Structures are given as C-alpha cells and as structure tokens.
Amino acid sequence: MRNSRLPAVRVGDIIEVDQGHYCYGLGKLLLEVIEIGHRERHTDGLWLNLRGTELRPADRARLRQRRVLVRLDAVRIRPGSLLRRHRSPTAGRNRSPIGALELPPIIHIPTPPEWTCANCGEDWPCPTRRAAMLKRYADDRRLLYFYLADCLSEACHDLAHVPPHELYARFIGWARR
C-alpha cells in the first residue's frame, strides 16, 4: 500500500503539527516521536496515534511525554532527528530494528492519559521512580507529598474510572510511613 503524499513518520523524528490538527492542545505541537501507533481513518483524512516527547518550540527543551493523535497530512518532519541525519533519499527502505537505534534514554516519567511509566510500562509511579523519589526527598518528606498530590490532581481526570482509594494508594499512600 503506497501513499507517497503522506509523510512517513519514523521513531526518532521531530514533527511539527499546527493547532487543530492534533488532539489536543493549544498552539503548534513539536514532538519527538518515541512510538508509532495505529492509524485511524476519519472523514477529514488519515490520523496517526503517536507517543513522544513534547519539545518547547523556542529551544527544544523536553517538556513531557504524551500521547497524541495527529492528522497525517498536516505533519511536517523537522530537521534535527538523530535518525534521519545520514539518510539519502533512497535509503530507509529497510527499517532498522527499534532496539538498535541510539535513542536518548527514557527516564521513568508518566505518560498520560494512561499514566503508565514511559520506560518500564508499569503503573506510574513505578517502583524505580518511587525509589528515586524517596531518595530525592529523603530530607523533607512533605515536599514529596506535595509533589505526589500535584500528580494525583493532574491524573485523577484521566483516571476517573479508577476508585479513589486505589488512586490514593497508588499516588500517595505508598510514600507514607
């Protein structure tokens, strides 16, 4: 199946999508692609599910990981991808296995709306992240509770189907002694 008009988005690409052509957000989206999901056909064209790191347009600082649905013919692939740098126009027919790619390491951060860990796939905060947070906030546990309460208030919208006591245990309860 060929559709040469549509951009071939690959893991590692930095893509740009204007407001209104992705779900959801304000302004232009700049995203470094981590994972490519399934395509969906809608009345206004082909849409693609992606997971990636949102970059701040001004300086490409990494903001957060997220999942987005983008309209494929509105996607522009920006220069700067580690993977495309040395490709010639005829290269790339053989996709290299994901495991062989030299991507920057992914730290244990949450991926809304599922709030699973971007690295290990466990419910966030995953065991690795919990251990790291306990270490980081060892001197002032209250700061850890404030931080976790913030995360919970952000997550409870996405996780409205999870009973409140389970959310509490998952986000805050584990840290209490």
Ligand SMILES: [Zn+2]
């Ligand atoms: Zn993890």
